[in-house]
Amino acid sequence: MIEINQLSYGYKRKQEALKSMDLSVGPGNICGLLGLNGAGKSTLLKAIAGLVTPHSGEIKTLGHPPYKRDPEFLREVVIITEEFTLPDFSVGKYIELYSPFYPRFNHTAFQRYLEEFQLTNDQKLTGLSYGQKKKFLLSFGLATDSKLVLLDEPTNGLDIPSKSQFRKVVANAVHDERTLIISTHQIRDMENLIDPIIILDQGKIIFYENLESITQKLSIRRTDILPKEGVIYHETYLGGYTILTENQSGEHTHMNLEILFNAVVGQKEKIQSVFNQQVNA
Amino acid sequence: MEFNDNQAIYLQIADLFCENILRKKWNPGDRIPSVREMAVDIEVNPNTVMRTFNYLQEKGIIYNKRGIGYFVSDNGFDKTRSLKKEDFINQELPRFFKMMELLNLNISDLESLHHSYLKSNSGI
Numbered sequence: 001m002i003e004i005n006q007l008s009y010g011y012k013r014k015q016e017a018l019k020s021m022d023l024s025v026g027p028g029n030i031c032g033l034l035g036l037n038g039a040g041k042s043t044l045l046k047a048i049a050g051l052v053t054p055h056s057g058e059i060k061t062l063g064h065p066p067y068k069r070d071p072e073f074l075r076e077v078v079i080i081t082e083e084f085t086l087p088d089f090s091v092g093k094y095i096e097l098y099s100p101f102y103p104r105f106n107h108t109a110f111q112r113y114l115e116e117f118q119l120t121n122d123q124k125l126t127g128l129s130y131g132q133k134k135k136f137l138l139s140f141g142l143a144t145d146s147k148l149v150l151l152d153e154p155t156n157g158l159d160i161p162s163k164s165q166f167r168k169v170v171a172n173a174v175h176d177e178r179t180l181i182i183s184t185h186q187i188r189d190m191e192n193l194i195d196p197i198i199i200l201d202q203g204k205i206i207f208y209e210n211l212e213s214i215t216q217k218l219s220i221r222r223t224d225i226l227p228k229e230g231v232i233y234h235e236t237y238l239g240g241y242t243i244l245t246e247n248q249s250g251e252h253t254h255m256n257l258e259i260l261f262n263a264v265v266g267q268k269e270k271i272q273s274v275f276n277q278q279v280n281a
Numbered sequence: 282m283e284f285n286d287n288q289a290i291y292l293q294i295a296d297l298f299c300e301n302i303l304r305k306k307w308n309p310g311d312r313i314p315s316v317r318e319m320a321v322d323i324e325v326n327p328n329t330v331m332r333t334f335n336y337l338q339e340k341g342i343i344y345n346k347r348g349i350g351y352f353v354s355d356n357g358f359d360k361t362r363s364l365k366k367e368d369f370i371n372q373e374l375p376r377f378f379k380m381m382e383l384l385n386l387n388i389s390d391l392e393s394l395h396h397s398y399l400k401s402n403s404g405i
Contacts, residue, residue, distance in 0.1 A: 029328070030326050164324060171325065192324065192325040192326065192329065193326050195328050195329065211328075211329065215289045222286075252289035253287065253288065254286050254293075255289065
């Protein structure tokens with residue numbers, strides 16, 4: 001679905017947000033895009049959607065160079081950015097005007113999402129709160145049945161019940177020919193939803209693995225005493241330790257994404273060597 | 282569904298399935314909810330639920346009828362029970378024994394506790 005080779009882009013000269021990046025994403029996934037502030041997550045999503053034009057390198061989204069914004073490409077991609085403006089229409093009017101751009105727009109699904117998020121067709125978009133606007137955009141974006149849905153921090157601004165509704169709606173909306181990429185800091189909102197995990201650091205992808213391979217290769221456990229060897233990363237926890245190690249026992253432990261993320265960002269080389277070494281074996 | 286911090290999510294979902302089978306909520310021959318239904322219901326990635334289905338299929342607990350869905354195997358109950366028994370012996374019991382040691386409890390203490398438990402509960 002997405003093929004990126006040696007892609008570079010910067011908002012300013014000399015300051016690249018994406019540095020010679022390589023990435024390949026296939027259909028049927030809910031990818032989690034994680035990274036510190038300024039790591040390049042939003043820029044990457046924008047490059048995939050064709051909102052920014054790369055300085056060098058190659059990018060193909062659904063077989064198209066996205067920055068050319070071909071109509072056949074645009075009707076298969078939806079991006080919901082963190083900041084947006086909505087026109088002064090009602091929900092119903094917006095759907096009437098914008099849904100025809102998407103050949104498989106599913107009106108039944110849209111009404112179901114609206115109901116799930118407690119929105120109605122006669123509400124004015126400009127009169128909605130930030131969280132409600134976001135829920136409206138999510139409903140619209142998922143109902144398009146576009147092959148690619150890019151979500152930048154989708155759960156920011158959502159109230160407590162909406163986060164659970166969000167997970168339900170997303171779990172229902174993905175299918176074999178559709179991929180969602182969700183950039184987020186709200187790791188707990190997404191913990192059991194995103195797979196594979198893509199971690200970006202300073203404009204580069206430093207980690208890209210699916211949960212199956214992560215649970216096969218790494219394990220996270222709690223211990224009273226910090227082992228002298230084999231610990232890749234640890235945090236203190238209630239007087240004991242939460243440790244991340246290579247998976248030696250073959251048991252599949254729960255992957256706490258917060259710990260995984262901190263380990264990948266803090267111990268990049270060690271983590272990479274675990275995954276590379278096993279690939280060659 | 283409440284998840285714990287110990288086991289991979291797909292295994293925790295498998296536990297939920299096993300419990301449904303052992304409690305006879307799902308009986309041999311019953312069709313179980315689809316991957317998507319389960320994923321929406323427990324708010325997890327459909328791939329994770331698929332992993333649970335594959336795992337339980339490997340264990341012979343459920344089987345797939347192409348295009349129709351997944352069903353509990355004819356001997357699904359017995360297989361579930363032996364799988365859970367194995368898990369209990371390998372995972373729960375060592376923790377339990379460790380705690381007994383810490384609390385200085387012996388087998389005869391347990392026996393009397395178990396006896397009074399059986400009196401007040403009629404089992405599952």
